[in-house]
Every structure is written in structure tokens, then in C-alpha cells.
Amino acid sequence: MATFSDLGLSEPVLRALSDLGYDEPTPVQEQAIPPLMEGRDVIGQAQTGTGKTAAFALPIIERLKPERVPQALVLAPTRELAMQVAEAIYKYGKGRAARVAPVYGGQPIARQLRALEQGVQIVVGTPGRIMDHMRRGTLALDHISMVVLDEADEMLDMGFAEDIEYILQQTPETRQTALFSATMPDGVSGLANRYTKSPVKISIVSEQLTAPRTRQVYYEVLPRDKLDALCRVLDVETPSTGIIFVRTRAEADSLAESLQGRGYLADGIHGELSQAMRDRVMKRFREGQSELLVATDVARAAWISPICRM
Ligand code: AMP
Numbered sequence: 001m002a003t004f005s006d007l008g009l010s011e012p013v014l015r016a017l018s019d020l021g022y023d024e025p026t027p028v029q030e031q032a033i034p035p036l037m038e039g040r041d042v043i044g045q046a047q048t049g050t051g052k053t054a055a056f057a058l059p060i061i062e063r064l065k066p067e068r069v070p071q072a073l074v075l076a077p078t079r080e081l082a083m084q085v086a087e088a089i090y091k092y093g094k095g096r097a098a099r100v101a102p103v104y105g106g107q108p109i110a111r112q113l114r115a116l117e118q119g120v121q122i123v124v125g126t127p128g129r130i131m132d133h134m135r136r137g138t139l140a141l142d143h144i145s146m147v148v149l150d151e152a153d154e155m156l157d158m159g160f161a162e163d164i165e166y167i168l169q170q171t172p173e174t175r176q177t178a179l180f181s182a183t184m185p186d187g188v189s190g191l192a193n194r195y196t197k198s199p200v201k202i203s204i205v206s207e208q209l210t211a212p213r214t215r216q217v218y219y220e221v222l223p224r225d226k227l228d229a230l231c232r233v234l235d236v237e238t239p240s241t242g243i244i245f246v247r248t249r250a251e252a253d254s255l256a257e258s259l260q261g262r263g264y265l266a267d268g269i270h271g272e273l274s275q276a277m278r279d280r281v282m283k284r285f286r287e288g289q290s291e292l293l294v295a296t297d298v299a300r301a302a303w304i305s306p307i308c309r310m
Pocket of ligand 1: 022029054
């Protein structure tokens, strides 16, 4: 099995990884880092949890030039993912003083302008906000040598296809391109074909996720017994925190309410809540003021995954 130093990473980066407790590369890292370090394009089918962020972040950091101009651009579907990726890059790149800024909708643009003015090398953002900065002339793409599309399937689902293509077209032809996606529907493979050159293709099957120690259990119960059964499980397992996924928004609200009525600290979270409400719910959960999140739609796990990693 390869080690991180076999992958050609520099001392400062190896130190950062060892400080983070990363002992060995995950399969997607082992397969994606060498071609990306060589400057090749990569198309990776890999889900969250496989270590895909480091798979593209480490080569970005290693290939940076000292100039403080945007050299790498990472497009992500949500502000939560953008923040999380920026934070990961910051941590991995500390020893190399890599300068990274997240840009996303919802944050006052002035703060992002200040960060961009101070000279960043890596910009991680949602397509809409990246377009805003391009229009304002506050983000120059002429020195971009690497573009990463992270969670491409999610970005297309969210209607960002045109924005992504526009952004890619404004970057230099000579750029290196990496695309990561959990699934490869036609829209994603079409995008990959149009914007990558002789890509190395990588596919990580789900058995290789970095959470092999997660125990999975299911119980067969009648619909009318579900709430009682859930409460029994919660009482027996006594998780300090937990996330409960349900199918609909109405179910999220009503289950959260039923659990509250039974004395659990539960909050519902779903797409009908405003961003401010969502932030409040996540903050309560992070700070331990609530112990259970009742959430809809696993696709929206992008809001939740950052806290699962903490
Ligand atoms: P990702 O799939 O990039 O969202 O990463 C999933 C989680 O695995 C994150 O919490 C990372 O910090 C962690 N991780 C990534 N690579 C490694 C590694 N080589 N060893 C241990 N943990 C890792």
C-alpha cells in the first residue's frame, strides 16, 4: 500500500497530514494524487467520505507558484461545502503558506472583496458567487492553472450547468481540470468530456469509503409503532448526538415536534427553512443545545456533513 510520501508530497504537507492524523492515503487519494501532481486531468467518481477533498487539495497546494494571484479555482455546489473545502485546503497548506479564500452567496461581498484584494492563490466558491466576482472584475481568472469541479452532479442538479460552463470558458485553455462526482449521469459525463483533456478516470466503489467501522442496523416495525421504536433505540443506544433522516419536510417537522414532546432535544431541518433558520439549527446542534437533527433528503447532507466531520 502506498504512503503519502510515495505520492510525491513535500515535507511541509506530509507534516500537516501527520498532524491531522492521516496515516495513509485513501484509495481515491492514492489514485488521483499522482496524475494530478503530473498535471493531468482527472475524472473521479467518488462520494463524500472517500477523502476526495484531499485528493485534489494536496496537488493544488503542491503545484502553487509563490505569486499571490488566483491559480486554482474549486467550484462547489453549496456554501457549506465551499467553506469546508477552503478550511481543509488551509489546514493541509499551512506549512506552504497557501492562501485560500471561500466565496459564496449569503456572505457580505465586502468581506470577500477584502480577502481577494489581499491576494489569494486558491478560490473555492459556489458558481453563482464566482460569476458575481467575475462580473465585478474582482476575480481575475487569467492565471488559473487548475480548476476542480467538486460534487459536479450536485451542481448540475442545482441548475448551475450554464454558470459552470461560462466559468470554465473564461479560464485559460492550458488549465488542468479535475471533476469529482458521486454519480456520473449523462450531464456530468458530457461536461467532463467537453472540458477535460485525456483524463485519467477513477472510480471508487462505496465499499472503499473511509467509514468502514460504521455499524448499520435496521428494524422492521409497523408504521404506527415507528415513533415508539425510534425512542426505544434512542434510549438504549443513548447517542450524544444523532441525525434522523425522513422522507418529507412535513415528516421532519412532525417527528421533531413529537420527539420534543417526549423530552428529546430535537430540531427539524429541511429546504423550506430560511438560510438564517438553518444556520440557527446547525449552531444549536454544534453547540450541544440540541442532540437530534431530523432532516429530509440525503442530498441536502451538504449542510450537515461539515458537522459530522467535527
Ligand atoms: P472527504 O471525502 O474529502 O469529504 O473526506 C472525508 C473525511 O475523511 C474528512 O473528515 C477528512 O478529514 C478525512 N480524511 C481524508 N483523507 C484521510 C486520510 N488519508 N486518513 C484519514 N482521514 C482522512
